[in-house]
Amino acid sequence: MKIQEADAKSLLLAQGLPVPAWAVARTPAEARTAAERFLAPGSGMVVIKAQVLVGGRGKAGGVKLAATAQEAEAVAGRILGMSIKGITVRKVLVAPAAEIVKEYYLSAVLDRAARRIMLMGSAEGGVEIEQVAVENPAAIIRIHADPFLGLQDWQARQLVFALGLGAHLKAGVAIARGLVRTMLANDADLVEINPLAIVRETSADGTAVERLVCLDAKVTLDDSALPRHPELEALRDLDEEDPTDLEARAAGISFIKLDGTIGCMVNGAGLAMTTMDLVKRAGGEPANFLDIGGGARADKVTAAMRLILADPKVNAILVNIFGGITRGDEVARGLIEARAQQTRSVPMVVRIVGTNAAEAAPLLREARFETAATLDEAAVKAVAASHAATAAGHAATAAAAGPGASGPATGADR
């Protein structure tokens, strides 16, 4: 589960990491109030950052500076409601703009190959680590935490010196250890600080001091561990969730909405991806990834059908079940029930093999479902049904517009 920057910063703060103050605003007026507070000591600026769960906020114009509270209000007004990669910005983070001396990158990640927690650091902060990995792989320093003992101080020191942060040794070690602690405490699979920065601040007596702080934070949580962290479930951003995501979770169905027209219902994640791939290969576009899981009963099948049909772009459905724990006849019964309940009629191609497929076959025949023997055949039939529905849709539009109306050439999109 992805969480917003502001929530990620709270998790870091809870582990004692140095994170400069911030506030979250949902309206321009709230942004103004926050800016007034941060600007109060006098000069300086505030930064206003869109809170969305996608990368590339800066490039999209979702991160701006403001010199006055009035300007902050105006800037927030422009960012709020803006669309970044299809996500509408509903809140912004307001923070005092830091005077950055130098930026670094530091993260704790799950290293699948080594099967350990790995700290990754680079003195090239502020840019995406993937870019550094491609352009200058030697600039990335990697340290693995011990699987039983965790990250040791000497390892953290090694990292800090390798990053050239020797002047901030104590703070650097504390931050490195804090990242691993944040990961363990919350069952995160990623804790990323980019940038980790040396900032220049004015101390109480007016002298300039330099300090190492976490200016940005990105945390993703392990979905499998959420049941034991009920407090983290509250950080799920419902603003950015499709209502169908909520319904899918409640039904125990793994569902990801995509852009195409062919709804897919499959048992098993690998087979569900394969089904999407074969739809694409047959010339269609999958509308979703959907795994009903092992041993699904009729009620789960009806819930899955509701999720698929909630997408108005879906004009054909492909059901692919390879029964192992899942029984084919249970799925067939579910499909019959779902069709009786469904509000719009969409052509469906059903392929059921494996456990109790023989019992499913007469049920499907009697209910007059279009069936297929192989996965490849099912994909081809579903794509044909979708194309036919698209063509019929165009014909209907053209007919409604009356003779002479200019429309797409018949079948041009087939």
Place this chain on the structure above:
Amino acid sequence: MSILIGRDTRLVVSGITGREGEFHSRAMLEYGTNIVAGMTPGKGGQLALDGRVPVFNTLAEAVRETGANTSCIFVPAAGAPDSILEAVAAGIETIFCITEGIPALDMIPAVEAVRQAGARLIGPNCPGATSPGRAKVGIIPGSVHREGRVGVVSRSGTLTYEAVQAMSDAGLGQSTCVGIGGDPIIGTTFLDILQLFAQDPETEAIVMIGEIGGAAEEEAARWAGEHLRHVPMAAFIAGRTAPEGKRMGHAGAIISGGSGTAASKVAALEAAGIRVAGSPTELPALIREAGYRG
């Protein structure tokens, strides 16, 4: 011969009296697997599966009394890492963990404990393995298999059944079929299994079924390119249409920061001289084109 499991497998099932554990243990027994014991704390002394299998309170006791050498874990996610550690402590050599949904950070010390003990863990979140005609451990339906000499290794469950069924239908039997699991942290990788197949005199061809996420397919492909050029191989990679940044059902199936893509895996396999099928149904033809005459 076969790998991981065979006629000398003496299986103990952790969680044999649970709903899943009992259902699948019955299927394993019917397939001919030698299940020597079950383990459910508090149910020691009982008999499971219609009186055919003795149940013990601890795994150590099960091993002592029955000589079990392999375990299969059907314990819920919260207790599964502990079951793995218990199996390691009892001296089990080969541990299959079927359980799905174990937090990744719980698996880090468990996998390390297995490694330090010199044992082998398959999974978690895996369907298990079958050596057709000999033994099956886990949840793969026995009906998809056929005895033969093609080794199969996969990260998936039902996709494996699909591919194996297509192979069996085409007359290509399997030496052993292994599901290594769809989680980010697993005990045994593609590479480990390829190395086992390479040493197995009865495995004459290999099919690899991968998916998006991580770089284990690439790592295995590089090794195969150097060491298995003489073995007919074919592969399939699921998730060519998967969007970046979304977890596709399996906890480990995610493209992040442009890495773990199907394209990268396909390229690595092809560079190693391994052809990648566009559909699992094409695997039998590709294996034959690669030179397998079985």
